[in-house]
Amino acid sequence: MALIKSISGIRGTIGGKVNENLTPLDVVKFTSAFGTWLQNNKNKKNLTLVVGRDARISGAMVNSLVTATLQGLGIHVVDLGLSTTPTVEVMVPELNADGGIILTASHNPKQWNALKLLNEKGEFITGENGAEVLALAESENFNFAAVDGLGKYETRDDGFAIHIQKILDLPMVNAEAIKAKKYKIVVDAVNSTGGIAIPELLEHLGCEVIKLYCEPNGHFPHNPEPLKEHLGDICELVKKEKADLGIVVDPDVDRLALVDENGELFGEEYTLVAVADYLLKNKKGVAVSNLSSSRALRDVALKHDSEYFASAVGEVNVVTLMKDKNAVIGGEGNGGIIYPDLHYGRDSLVGVALFLTHLANENKTVSELRATYPSYFMGKKKIELTPDIDVDSLLTKMEKEYQNEEVSTVDGVKIDFEKNWVHLRKSNTEPIIRIYTEAFSQEEADSLGDQMIAKIKSLI
Known part of the structure; x- marks a missing residue:
């Protein structure tokens, strides 16, 4: 099972051990970190957060933990209940809230859940902000409200209609x-x-x-x-x-x-x-x-x-x-x-x-x-490398190999040929280069991927 902490939120599998899965303690810790981060960055009292969830089995439990934790920080909660990611995003500015939390693991299977974090515009927080929230979670430097300062809780069922x-x-x-x-x-x-x-x-x-x-x-x-x-x-x-x-x-x-x-x-x-x-x-x-x-x-x-x-x-x-x-x-x-x-x-x-x-x-x-649109076919492959290989150096070599083509290095290396393209990206968690291709046929897309694997191996 797993717990994945990233700058865009936290997701993991329900149950198991603390810090290894998305347990109740992990939910409380990361909710506390996000709430505290908002309090530290907002020059106002009485913050309000919008919370909504998808229908996965663990949703009600995770929702209870999140909303109660926010109240414990002195933050007012507007609970939309069953909702969608875009609905919560729309409702944050609609209600003049200071942020939002969406409880969903998106397309992951039912054992997963996650906390997706929104700013006051109803947009995902930036990578820099996410890193600050993760640092707060590690420090556990939280200051909860006294009994007279607990946050208020209200529900709304008009999110979809709005x-x-x-x-x-x-x-x-x-x-x-x-x-x-x-x-x-x-x-x-x-x-x-x-x-x-x-x-x-x-x-x-x-x-x-x-x-x-x-x-x-x-x-x-x-x-x-x-x-x-x-x-x-x-x-x-x-x-x-x-x-x-x-x-x-x-x-x-x-x-x-x-x-x-x-x-x-x-x-x-x-x-x-x-x-x-x-x-x-x-x-x-x-x-x-x-x-x-x-x-x-x-x-x-x-x-x-x-x-x-x-x-x-x-x-x-x-x-x-x-x-x-x-x-x-x-x-x-x-x-x-x-x-x-x-x-x-x-x-x-x-x-x-x-x-x-x-x-x-x-x-x-x-x-x-x-039928009015051009038909392209995409391929996805990967090449596994030994941990001692410098993936960044390999991608730089690939960039030089194809310097006469249209090359982008915004995210890995993307090479645009006249009739197809290939995008090479390194994994953040393992020594792997992911290879995405697109061409006018599936056979051509897959073949281009194989050619890139052969070229990468020749440069190692």
């Missing part, structure tokens, strides 16, 4: 156009909170909803990561029901995968591509994704006389670059849509509304829309 209304109010969401189509849509929410939020949004958009695994009980019926090998049930049900579309979200609803009317996956990479196509068609600007995302987003941006930029891997890095470039749209190739007109966070709900608007405007089936 979030959805903000989406419906967006100028680029055309609810009437969607309603006119009377789409029939199957939703697989892996028995988490997307099973509440996504159908509620779709009903506001006049869609007929067929629910699959939408009971928020935390018993995931399949691996919760929305990848092709896990989604056979919804692909079959879309065909059986003659539905127009299938929608798949992960447990905290920040990743969006789509299934076409034939039961074929639209492609996680292409969720962002389709939304960007719609937005940039109507407003020239900038699109941003990370270095390991599909080239198709760049192609779409160029088609609309817009610009494309790539950040280092990680949502915080994407958001930072989006702000720097004043991007119209951004996200990650894993189905994460970041639409800054709503908020700077991956949001499957706004992704659904924008995609359906695009689909309705184009008057195409989902498969017909997909």
